[in-house]
Amino acid sequence: xxxxxxxxxxxxxxxxxxxxxxxxxxxxxxxxxxxxxxxxxxxxxxxxxxxxxxxxxxxxxxxxxxxxxxxxxxxxxxxxxxxxxxxxxxxxxxxxxxxxxxxxxxxxxxxxxxxxxxxxxxxxxxxxxxxxxxxxxxxxxxxxxxxxxxxxxxxxxxxxxxxxxxxxxxxxxxxxxxxxxxxxxxxxxxxxxxxxxxxxxxxxxxxxxxxxxxxxxxxxxxxxxxxxxxxxxxxxxxxxxxxxxxxxxxxxxxxxxxxxxxxxxxxxxxxxxxxxxxxxxxxxxxxxxxxxxxxxxxxxxxxxxxxxxxxxxxxxxxxxxxxxxxxxxxxxxxxxxx
Amino acid sequence: xxxxxxxxxxxxxxxxxxxxxxxxxxxxxxxxxxxxxxxxxxxxxxxxxxxxxxxxxxxxxxxxxxxxxxxxxxxxxxxxxxxxxxxxxxxxxxxxxxxxxxxxxxxxxxxxxxxxxxxxxxxxxxxxxxxxxxxxxxxxxxxxxxxxxxxxxxxxxxxxxxxxxxxxxxxxxxxxxxxxxxxxxxxxxxxxxxxxxxxxxxxxxxxxxxxxxxxxxxxxxxxxxxxxxxxxxxxxxxxxxxxxxxxxxxxxxxxxxxxxxxxxxxxxxxxxxxxxxxxxxxxxxxxxxxxxxxxxxxxxxxxxxxxxxxxxxxxxxxxxxxxxxxxxxxxxxxxxxx
Amino acid sequence: xxxxxxxxxxxxxxxxxxxxxxxxxxxxxxxxxxxxxxxxxxxxxxxxxxxxxxxxxxxxxxxxxxxxxxxxxxxxxxxxxxxxx
Amino acid sequence: xxxxxxxxxxxxxxxxxxxxxxxxxxxxxxxxxxxxxxxxxxxxxxxxxxxxxxxxxxxxxxxxxxxxxxxxxxxxxxxxxxxxx
Numbered sequence: 002x003x004x005x006x007x008x009x010x011x012x013x014x015x016x017x018x019x020x021x022x023x024x025x026x027x028x029x030x031x032x033x034x035x036x037x038x039x040x041x042x043x044x045x046x047x048x049x050x051x052x053x054x055x056x057x058x059x060x061x062x063x064x065x066x067x068x069x070x071x072x073x074x075x076x077x078x079x080x081x082x083x084x085x086x087x088x089x090x091x092x093x094x095x096x097x098x099x100x101x102x103x104x105x106x107x108x109x110x111x112x113x114x115x116x117x118x119x120x121x122x123x124x125x126x127x128x129x130x131x132x133x134x135x136x137x138x139x140x141x142x143x144x145x146x147x148x149x150x151x152x153x154x155x156x157x158x159x160x161x162x163x164x165x166x167x168x169x170x171x172x173x174x175x176x177x178x179x180x181x182x183x184x185x186x187x188x189x190x191x192x193x194x195x196x197x198x199x200x201x202x203x204x205x206x207x208x209x210x211x212x213x214x215x216x217x218x219x220x221x222x223x224x225x226x227x228x229x230x231x232x233x234x235x236x237x238x239x240x241x242x243x244x245x246x247x248x249x250x251x252x253x254x255x256x257x258x259x260x261x262x263x264x265x266x267x268x269x270x271x272x273x274x275x276x277x278x279x280x281x282x283x284x285x286x287x288x289x290x291x292x293x294x295x296x297x298x299x300x301x302x303x304x305x306x307x308x309x310x311x312x313x314x315x316x317x318x319x320x321x322x323x324x325x326x327x328x329x330x331x332x333x334x335x336x337x338x339x
Numbered sequence: 340x341x342x343x344x345x346x347x348x349x350x351x352x353x354x355x356x357x358x359x360x361x362x363x364x365x366x367x368x369x370x371x372x373x374x375x376x377x378x379x380x381x382x383x384x385x386x387x388x389x390x391x392x393x394x395x396x397x398x399x400x401x402x403x404x405x406x407x408x409x410x411x412x413x414x415x416x417x418x419x420x421x422x423x424x425x426x427x428x429x430x431x432x433x434x435x436x437x438x439x440x441x442x443x444x445x446x447x448x449x450x451x452x453x454x455x456x457x458x459x460x461x462x463x464x465x466x467x468x469x470x471x472x473x474x475x476x477x478x479x480x481x482x483x484x485x486x487x488x489x490x491x492x493x494x495x496x497x498x499x500x501x502x503x504x505x506x507x508x509x510x511x512x513x514x515x516x517x518x519x520x521x522x523x524x525x526x527x528x529x530x531x532x533x534x535x536x537x538x539x540x541x542x543x544x545x546x547x548x549x550x551x552x553x554x555x556x557x558x559x560x561x562x563x564x565x566x567x568x569x570x571x572x573x574x575x576x577x578x579x580x581x582x583x584x585x586x587x588x589x590x591x592x593x594x595x596x597x598x599x600x601x602x603x604x605x606x607x608x609x610x611x612x613x614x615x616x617x618x619x620x621x622x623x624x625x626x627x628x629x630x631x632x633x634x635x636x637x638x639x640x641x642x643x644x645x646x647x648x649x650x651x652x653x654x655x656x657x658x659x660x661x662x663x664x665x666x667x668x669x670x671x672x673x674x675x676x677x
Numbered sequence: 678x679x680x681x682x683x684x685x686x687x688x689x690x691x692x693x694x695x696x697x698x699x700x701x702x703x704x705x706x707x708x709x710x711x712x713x714x715x716x717x718x719x720x721x722x723x724x725x726x727x728x729x730x731x732x733x734x735x736x737x738x739x740x741x742x743x744x745x746x747x748x749x750x751x752x753x754x755x756x757x758x759x760x761x762x
Numbered sequence: 763x764x765x766x767x768x769x770x771x772x773x774x775x776x777x778x779x780x781x782x783x784x785x786x787x788x789x790x791x792x793x794x795x796x797x798x799x800x801x802x803x804x805x806x807x808x809x810x811x812x813x814x815x816x817x818x819x820x821x822x823x824x825x826x827x828x829x830x831x832x833x834x835x836x837x838x839x840x841x842x843x844x845x846x847x
Contacts, residue, residue, distance in 0.1 A: 221529065
């Protein structure tokens with residue numbers, strides 16, 4: 002991840018994201034113990050594991066803090082996600098490495114009961130009338146790097162025969178597909194809270210700083226949790242901790258995915274402007290007042306391209322206001338404690 | 340609700356809970372407009388209506404603030420609740436009075452998919468082995484007023500033949516029944532957010548101050564919302580607004596229920612120490628430093644009984660710390676906006 | 678082509694759908710939607726859907742740039758190039 | 763009846779199940795669970811379940827009062843009245 006010495010001298014580099022891994026681990030472990038046991042008076046933690054890097058690191062940190070018998074790991078596959086089998090397998094491999102027997106909760110029947118698939122498919126059919134059983138889909142955005150076009154969502158669908166159709170979404174269609182798909186994250190969180198309530202445990206949240214800051218989570222879904230042990234860490238710092246904590250290599254080397262659509266979907270084609278490590282550095286640079294020129298030099302991008310990423314970061318933060326907001330009151334409650 | 344003039348002179352009375360209804364309505368309406376439209380930039384509001392007083396008042400306030408075409412009312416009955424048909428009917432009557440066509444979302448199939456009924460019944464069977472199809476149940480607590488006994492949860496079950504069995508719950512059984520039952524509130528909230536996401540609306544929460552302060556809500560269930568327009572109002576103040584807003588009389592005169600168990604369950608047998616109006620006054624008195632003697636005089640209770648209610652309020656607030664807590668971080672996020 | 682009519686119609690759409698709780702008086706036709714935070718990923722879809730339906734045009738991907746769509750004035754000028762309204 | 767043994771066993775249960783993240787050194791056997799915030803509606807169920815299982819006794823509703831159950835010392839004294847341990 003390093004840059005050459007001339008770049009280092011003249012400006013920022015990926016080095017700024019380097020963690021003291023031992024100290025960071027220690028700080029998080031202490032905080033988990035203090036919050037879960039002392040503040041919440043809960044006996045342990047529930048972690049939904051997806052086979053991805055974030056949930057794996059959160060699970061490993063919880064096991065360090067609370068011990069394997071106080072961590073309940075949930076695998077929650079559903080019928081159609083692009084990577085369900087692989088995710089479940091990676092989740093099992095993680096659990097094994099932590100000495101925890103994971104519990105499997107297949108959420109397909111909840112999603113069917115909620116009409117998740119049916120509602121989503123009917124939203125897709127508004128722009129792709131032939132969409133039906135056996136088809137797969139995802140939602141994509143054009144690159145923010147290549148032009149200053151507005152980022153307009155399209156749906157990409159593959160027929161069972163392998164034909165690909167791409168169609169721009171109208172507002173109702175876009176909102177309809179996203180709303181229906183959000184049942185997945187919300188159902189998973191509901192299941193995590195069921196087990197937490199049953200065991201008198203707390204629920205861990207897995208968003209990292211990039212996701213947290215940019216609002217890449219579902220309100221009441223993966224955005225909901227009792228504690229969020231890695232929400233202050235850039236994604237590349239999560240990878241550093243993964244290595245430090247001995248997360249299985251096959252998880253560390255897997256490219257990030259949204260794991261929500263039936264076609265494989267990278268995080269940057271749906272949400273972020275850049276691959277995560279570059280996105281990390283742009284966000285760090287913006288947070289620390291580094292100008293677009295200097296950031297561009299570190300990333301091999303033009304100043305104009307970095308400006309577009311900065312503007313995209315700002316725009317996402319505006320939308321994240323709603324996602325981060327605590328419930329708004331309409332008056333001052335009498336004597337309430339918090 | 341008034342007390343005689345001697346009591347008024349010498350101490351507190353129910354008068355302390357009297358609202359200026361016009362001003363209170365105006366304040367809430369302005370706040371809803373400002374939060375939903377300006378802060379969240381949402382187009383309207385989703386309200387799940389149960390036929391109860393709280394959700395009815397919230398719905399009426401949202402319609403005043405945003406107009407009937409910007410309020411989406413959801414009726415979400417499920418197969419087995421004690422008052423499903425009555426609740427749905429009352430909800431329809433409310434919606435009609437507001438000029439809104441409500442949407443019906445039967446959540447039974449989601450609950451079946453999640454194993455809500457099955458998991459709850461198997462937890463009950465740990466103490467009542469004969470519990471099965473056709474049986475109904477609820478969870479009850481002994482009165483805090485009558486003795487200083489610890490309040491131990493029991494399950495009360497009615498067989499299809501009308502036999503009643505009451506059994507004290509063990510920790511796993513109690514947590515298991517509550518955890519499974521919580522699927523109901525969480526599923527309803529998930530459905531509200533689905534419609535909110537689809538319509539680009541915000542989700543209203545319906546807890547009143549008594550419920551909010553005392554933690555009588557499910558985390559991620561009825562405790563989750565984008566805005567909580569009556570969380571600063573005592574329950575008897577909610578009744579005052581109901582009258583002021585023209586909520587149908589049959590809703591105003593219905594006794595509060597939890598609407599979660601298959602046997603009818605009052606809120607005080609499951610949660611609060613006293614009927615809501617007395618509970619309101621005790622909480623108000625405690626918040627304003629009124630001693631137990633004086634509060635007891637206003638309520639016809641002994642000082643010792645009021646002390647027990649005060650202690651119960653404190654105990655519930657300690658448990659509510661977990662319920663109210665924002666997600667805890669394990670470090671300071673770089674540059675995050677909120 | 679009725680530029681004044683377009684201006685009025687587009688402004689009415691923006692006031693109704695993007696302005697939400699904000700004061701109409703504070704909003705000028707030259708104001709950037711992006712810079713005033715009036716538009717998000719759903720908002721831009723709404724603008725495009727409105728234009729395509731109202732004016733029976735198809736907007737190409739490369740036309741979806743701020744120069745064409747980021748203010749009432751920009752939209753009116755864009756409609757002029759498409760000779761509609 | 764082994765009062766010292768009961769004391770040790772009850773304390774160990776409390777440390778393991780109610781104390782959670784708190785320091786054991788700061789916790790005395792006469793300390794009220796209620797006043798120290800160590801017990802909630804689940805905690806009291808746990809205490810009762812522990813006593814009933816460990817000592818094979820049945821605790822009646824009217825025995826479930828702070829005088830019997832609200833500290834290690836109270837529990838040990840209660841067990842003494844039940845002549846178990």
